Amino acid sequence: MNGTSVENFSCVIYNISFMNCTWNVGRNAPEDTEYFLYLMYSKEEDELKCPHYIKDALGRHIACSFQDVKIVKEDVYFRVNGISNKSEIQFYDENIKLYEIEKLTPPLNISVNYSEDPPECTVRWKRPNLSHSEENIDHCFKYQINIQDKKTNANPKERSDEPIPKKEVKEPHYKIPDFNMKKKYIVKIRAKGDGCLISNTWGEWSEPIEIGNDAVPIVEIVLLLIALGTLVVALVLFFLCKRYCSVKKLFSPVPQPKNKFDDLLQLSDKDTQMEWMDLPPVKYETEEITIIEEIK
Template sequence: MVTKSLLLLAALWTTIVNAETMEETIKRNPPRNISISHGSLGEYTLSWEGNCTCTEGIEYQLEYTYLDSKDNEMEMYYLQENQKVLDLELHRGLQARVRLTYGDNPGITSNWTERTFDLSGELFASVDNLICIFYGKLYMNCSWDVTEHASEGAQFNLSYRERNPSEVYNCTDYLVDGGRNIGCVNHKYRLGEATETIICISEVNKKDKLPYCRIVKPGSFYKLDSPMNVTINKSTDEVEWTLPKFGLNIICYNFQLNITNLNDRNSKLENVTTTNHFISRDHTKKYSVHVRVVVNDNCLESSIWSDWSKPLIIDPDGRDMSFPTIVAVVAVILVALVLLLVLVCMKCKLLSKLCQPIPDAEQKFKGLFEECNGDFQKWINKSIQLTNKVEDSSLATAK
């Protein structure tokens, strides 16, 4: 028993002495001289020097963050080697630090060795504000601004890749302004929506300039097609719509409805997670409804909404009229027409013209009725005889 106890005490003492020795060694040999070098498209190697000859249980702890990061969130790695290959958006500037750690005892560390890489914008391709939008799994559109530092003949190309630097893809169709490429349009991209992709703009005629790069997940910049076939059931006020096929489950989508009262132009937005929604409306007023969609954080969490759908116009509800109401309306219309006709006649004096008295034939032709009892033939013969007598009298007088 005594022997075993002595052995345990000896082992414990050895461990304590070794730990103290390791702690002193680590603290005396912090990493030194952090440097960075450029490799392939958007790829950089962070490296440093280390004097510590103690290798068993020793690791390097590397941390870095971008200078323009709002939350100063650190990326962290534990490494056996004194370098790390990284894909970086180096134009944003970089704060890096490294130290030695003892794996069996995280409290045993060296001091941090830090370095800031705040590189001039002139070292990179003369562009800024690189933005890419991905349309489902079909194609992408990218655009960028040319900075004031660009030379007159500066020309730019877009390339992209995933983690493997040997598989680089190039844009095939550019948007050109003033002879310069300022965008990549309708490009069929070949990478996964959930995989980090590094997209870089290189200045063709300035090989010494570093590429301007962004690291994105395509799914975070998805822009879906607009919802289609927006309809409403007027009896229940349920609005429904359909989606183009994207290959995602319905739980992946958030929808937004823009409901506008067209009488007073008041609008409201309503957020839903299904392809139908009951709206509240005044049935005596006219409305328009638009719908748009975005991928939510259940799947990819895009920050870009689709365009609004074509407007659904909802007219005020019609009212059914009873038979007495129809009769009354028709009667009112007829009376109105009669009154209108009378007014027109009075205005144009048509009544006096249309209502002239019928001439009395007995007054105009008294001989016909008083002497011949209305016998027209007898009256004619008598008139002829009378005319002949008058003519004979006229001849006799003339002689």
């Protein structure tokens, strides 16, 4: 039946020798359909069976992975057979050039060279490794370099919806224009083939590397040093007081102001008492009064 063979068949080679092939189940294939993938490097060699399948929810094969794939110049023959208890299944076959489906690894040995006067920065690298080696193929690559401002990239409010422009170069080095030593940048690089038997699709990005100084403004440095100094002094005083001082010494009672009016009253009372004590004793004299009564 038409529509029983696999659909959207595609393969990609990663990490030099790992190949993953995927497909969709035919739109008219019965639910019990099972697919099997084979490949053959040449007519003189035997077919290779898929060593590891990936299944869907119904248990049907929808992908296959190969290891230690060797990339050759000639086409490689792929065929997917299908079987079912309900219907005959069409097979699918295709000839593929393996170097065309290879996803290149990132460029190697990325290094950065600075110069301060004038301020310049040059990024250098080496071509990615290939599963097949040929002599004098350094000229068969094109590179794309992505440079972002680290501060802007880290702040979502400063990000722009516009895509960051990527520079394309032919040589394995790039001089950053208008380089600012006080900023920090994030750099990534990837490669693709430009002629020769190399894939002409962009490969994987390299791990991001940081370049530049990301200098902090002088005012911020001064304020930070002042804050740190104040904190250190406060901690030293705290521990010294805790070690050698007591709460009573630190918080002695405040003397009350002297009331001069009370002092004067106290002094007056004291003088009065002293005068009273110094008075000589008083002698009381008795006077006898004789009353003569006249008798008539």
